[in-house]
Amino acid sequence: MTHKRRELIQYAIFAAFIIAVPLVFRGRQSYYVSMLALSGIYAIVALGLNLLMGFAGQISLGHAAFFSIGAYTTAILSTRLGWQPIAGLLPAVAVSGFAAFVIGLPTLKLKEHYLAMATLGVGLIAYSLIKADPGGITGGVTGIVNIPPLVIGGFTFDSDRSQFYLIWAVAFLIFALSFNIIDSRIGRALMAIHKSEVSASVLGVNVFSCKLQIFVLSGMYAGLGGFLYAHCSPMYYLNPDDVCHFSLSIKLLTMVVIGGMGSMWGTLLGAVGLSILPEVLRMLGSLFPGVNTTDIEMAIYGLVLAVIMIASPRQRLKKWLRLDKPRRVEPPKDVEV
Amino acid sequence: MFPDQILQFLLSGLTIGSIYALIALGFTIIYNTTGIINFAQGEFVMLGGMFMVGCTRLLHLPLPVGMLVTIMAVMLVGALIERLAIKPARNKSIVTLIIITIGVSIALKAAVAFFSKDSFTYPPFPGPEHVSIGNASLPGQSLWIMGTAGCIMAALWLFFHFTIRGKAMRACAINREAANIVGIDVEKMSLLSFGLSALIGAIAGIVVTPTTQMAWYRGTELGMKGFCAVILGGLGSSPGAVIGGLLLGLLETFGNYLFSGYRDAIAFSIFLLVIFIRPQGILRRK
Numbered sequence: 001m002t003h004k005r006r007e008l009i010q011y012a013i014f015a016a017f018i019i020a021v022p023l024v025f026r027g028r029q030s031y032y033v034s035m036l037a038l039s040g041i042y043a044i045v046a047l048g049l050n051l052l053m054g055f056a057g058q059i060s061l062g063h064a065a066f067f068s069i070g071a072y073t074t075a076i077l078s079t080r081l082g083w084q085p086i087a088g089l090l091p092a093v094a095v096s097g098f099a100a101f102v103i104g105l106p107t108l109k110l111k112e113h114y115l116a117m118a119t120l121g122v123g124l125i126a127y128s129l130i131k132a133d134p135g136g137i138t139g140g141v142t143g144i145v146n147i148p149p150l151v152i153g154g155f156t157f158d159s160d161r162s163q164f165y166l167i168w169a170v171a172f173l174i175f176a177l178s179f180n181i182i183d184s185r186i187g188r189a190l191m192a193i194h195k196s197e198v199s200a201s202v203l204g205v206n207v208f209s210c211k212l213q214i215f216v217l218s219g220m221y222a223g224l225g226g227f228l229y230a231h232c233s234p235m236y237y238l239n240p241d242d243v244c245h246f247s248l249s250i251k252l253l254t255m256v257v258i259g260g261m262g263s264m265w266g267t268l269l270g271a272v273g274l275s276i277l278p279e280v281l282r283m284l285g286s287l288f289p290g291v292n293t294t295d296i297e298m299a300i301y302g303l304v305l306a307v308i309m310i311a312s313p314r315q316r317l318k319k320w321l322r323l324d325k326p327r328r329v330e331p332p333k334d335v336e337v
Numbered sequence: 338m339f340p341d342q343i344l345q346f347l348l349s350g351l352t353i354g355s356i357y358a359l360i361a362l363g364f365t366i367i368y369n370t371t372g373i374i375n376f377a378q379g380e381f382v383m384l385g386g387m388f389m390v391g392c393t394r395l396l397h398l399p400l401p402v403g404m405l406v407t408i409m410a411v412m413l414v415g416a417l418i419e420r421l422a423i424k425p426a427r428n429k430s431i432v433t434l435i436i437i438t439i440g441v442s443i444a445l446k447a448a449v450a451f452f453s454k455d456s457f458t459y460p461p462f463p464g465p466e467h468v469s470i471g472n473a474s475l476p477g478q479s480l481w482i483m484g485t486a487g488c489i490m491a492a493l494w495l496f497f498h499f500t501i502r503g504k505a506m507r508a509c510a511i512n513r514e515a516a517n518i519v520g521i522d523v524e525k526m527s528l529l530s531f532g533l534s535a536l537i538g539a540i541a542g543i544v545v546t547p548t549t550q551m552a553w554y555r556g557t558e559l560g561m562k563g564f565c566a567v568i569l570g571g572l573g574s575s576p577g578a579v580i581g582g583l584l585l586g587l588l589e590t591f592g593n594y595l596f597s598g599y600r601d602a603i604a605f606s607i608f609l610l611v612i613f614i615r616p617q618g619i620l621r622r623k
Contacts, residue, residue, distance in 0.1 A: 053432065057430065057432055058432070059432045059435055059436070061439065103609075106609060106612045106613040106616075107612060109616070110612065110616055111431065112431045112432055112435065113374040113431070113435070113572075114568075114612060114616075116374070116376070116435050117374075117561065117564050117568075117608075118608070118609065118612070120557075120561060121561055121565075121604075121605040121608060121609075122605070124557070124558065124561060124601060124605070125601060125602050125605050128599075128601050128602065129602065132599075246557060250439070250443060253436070253439070257436060292451070295447055295450050295451045296447075296451075298443060298446065298447040298450065299443075299444055299447035299448065299451070301440075301443055301447075302439075302440045302441065302442070302443030302444030302445075302446070302447055303440065303444050304440070305436050305437070305439060305440030305443065306422055306436075306437050306440030306441050306444065307440075309426060309429070309433050309434075309436045309437045309440065310422060310425050310426045310437060311425075
């Protein structure tokens with residue numbers, strides 16, 4: 001099967017799943033539709049984080065900051081200044097991207113530790129600033145209420161089902177975009193950087209510029225996710241604990257790690273799986289009264305991160321299934337490096 | 338009004354700065370010996386405080402016994418982290434190791450949160466309640482904090498310069514492979530560095546808790562401040578860690594006076610400023 005055809009089939013399966021979900025969960029089960037809609041938002045952000053971690057080999061511990069910057073930008077524009085919700089899209093994405101640029105500029109030249117700590121710091125600062133609310137615009141601890149739903153071409157996205165389709169349509173486009181980026185010059189350059197920065201730069205790759213570009217792009221993905229969250233969140237309500245807390249950054253990180261860094265499909269499954277996890281834990285928790293399931297959730301994230309990274313089960317599985325045998329790859333006709 | 342308060346700010350800044358310096362030293366010891374930034378460093382401080390709360394308030398142990406038990410317990414945690422999480426992944430990429438230490442840190446936080454999500458404290462250590470120096474007044478615990486930090490720094494200096502173990506660890510810092518070739522057990526040194534960092538973190542947690550309170554979530558913030566201090570002084574330099582920590586404490590205290598309520602923002606702005614202008618830190622020459 002050729003590369004292109006396999007890709008098309010993958011997209012078709014993905015699209016079929018998106019269309020099927022709201023048709024399967026109806027009536028009283030439509031709660032699951034809104035839960036899965038939310039997982040689509042996380043998937044968008046996690047796909048950006050996956051580009052950064054899985055392909056560029058960098059790490060962000062503060063992606064919730066970029067997410068919340070996007071969410072608050074559009075929420076402030078549409079509630080305080082009376083903008084049309086859709087008009088907030090560009091500012092939300094641009095401001096998040098700019099924030100990533102400012103953080104990435106000094107830190108990406110240095111070792112990975114610096115970016116990790118800088119993004120961790122940005123996350124903590126963004127959280128404390130939004131909570132402290134210096135200019136009286138973020139609403140502090142209470143957050144922002146009554147954010148208008150999205151209206152596109154006269155259609156209002158205010159039902160679970162319409163929001164689900166909207167979010168997953170965007171996620172689908174982002175998914176396709178990410179695949180194309182990986183398959184482009186910058187994608188190959190990133191993979192070269194991941195293997196060895198020295199050899200990549202010897203081959204003429206501008207290592208710093210590539211890393212910065214992908215970091216800004218992942219910041220923009222997060223901003224886009226934040227934009228969707230602000231206008232599609234349950235109750236149209238933003239508060240710092242939901243969108244900007246360190247635990248959200250960790251949740252996003254875990255989504256990428258659980259799916260296997262560098263695997264787009266894995267990230268997608270990770271996003272959906274971890275979004276369902278609280279619900280599963282709540283169901284199990286009802287069997288053990290008195291146990292706080294959010295603590296268990298946090299412990300699971302920590303253990304999953306550590307154990308997956310130590311044991312690398314994906315490589316082991318591949319080895320066990322003998323998928324890692326060197327396969328003959330036909331050289332592409334026109335290689336652009 | 339402001340000049341009168343300079344001494345007061347200076348002393349408060351040095352108190353909190355001593356804690357940052359201790360955390361920064363913990364980072365530095367592990368980084369120098371193993372090349373890893375241990376993101377669970379702040380958790381050692383949190384565990385030190387929380388175990389001590391358990392020892393004094395639940396078990397009603399006398400102060401010195403409680404301290405000893407706490408320190409041993411946190412060192413055991415540090416050693417277990419090294420053996421169970423770091424050693425099996427020794428040859429993996431930096432990002433992988435970062436994620437592992439983050440995972441460990443979250444698991445530790447969750448474990449503590451599972452027992453209690455409240456903030457705790459215990460009475461300050463014996464001594465005067467307040468000390469007046471000029472027109473500044475300090476809680477007596479501040480003297481304990483600064484004194485303990487000073488003693489630990491002196492002890493570390495002696496350890497690294499006059500014992501064979503300490504010298505072996507410095508050899509690892511200079512060149513791990515060469516150290517291995519001359520017969521230094523690098524794996525043992527890695528274990529030792531985690532134990533030593535846990536010890537310092539535990540002590541920092543024990544002495545700081547009476548002044549600030551301790552809770553399950555505080556490790557992240559303290560760890561980040563400690564790392565800011567590390568960057569300020571230059572990654573890998575022990576004197577840099579101490580000076581960076583003290584300086585960060587002072588800058589934060591004075592900055593907090595000028596822009597009250599933005600303590601964390603100040604530390605982080607300094608961090609960004611330093612990596613913009615002098616990524617090698619204020620002490621090092623490039």
